[in-house]
Amino acid sequence: MEPVFSRFDSYNFEADQRFVDGLKSLNKSEETDLQDLKLFFYNRFVEPIDRSSYKQWSSSSPRVSSSSGLAVEQLDQKTHPHSDFDVSKNQTDASVHTETQQLSFAEVMRLIQEGKEVPGVKKLDIQPSNQSPTPSQMVRILKPWETASSSK
Structure with missing residues (x-):
């Protein structure tokens, strides 16, 4: 498994446009570990990799990561350009959003x-049409026992 882990460590996520676009499309308030996102992407689009085995391997094996720390910072700066004011504003917005999102089942019930309205749930405008259903125009598919008896 070590060759897979080494290839994962050396994979250039910043150059993969699918990864960068996917990272941009994520909800900014979601607190997700960048490493987990990379593992998910790599497993889905590059080659299979076991997340728990990788994390165990990475914590136990002393190795020099060529540019992973720097790359993460550069990726964050590319995808999240903002000033210090925006950072503090986004953090307070995120904390308010996560508080409303973290309702227990009992609280929702x-x-x-x-x-009352449950926060964070879209309210759909669904109205009944009060029309009678249209009759099916497809021919009913025969059951296996009906096809066997009709062929005799």
Whole structure:
């Protein structure tokens, strides 16, 4: 497995446009480890890699990472350009968003029973059409026992 882990460590995520675009499309308030995102992407698009085995290998094997720390910082600067003011604003927005997102099942049930809106849930405007259903125009597929008896 070590060759796979070494190839993962040396993979240039910054040059892979699919990874960069996917990173940009993520919700900024989601607190996700960049390493986990890289592992998911690599496993999905490059070659299979076991996340838990990699994490165990990376914590136990002393190796020199050529540019991983620098690359992560550069990637973060490319994908999240902002000033210090924006950072503090985004952190407070994220903390408020995660507080509303972290409701327990009991809290959600209580809100529903009280008729209150659950924060973070889209309210869809679905109205009944009050029309009778249209009759099917497809021919019914025969069951296996019906096809066997009809061929005799």
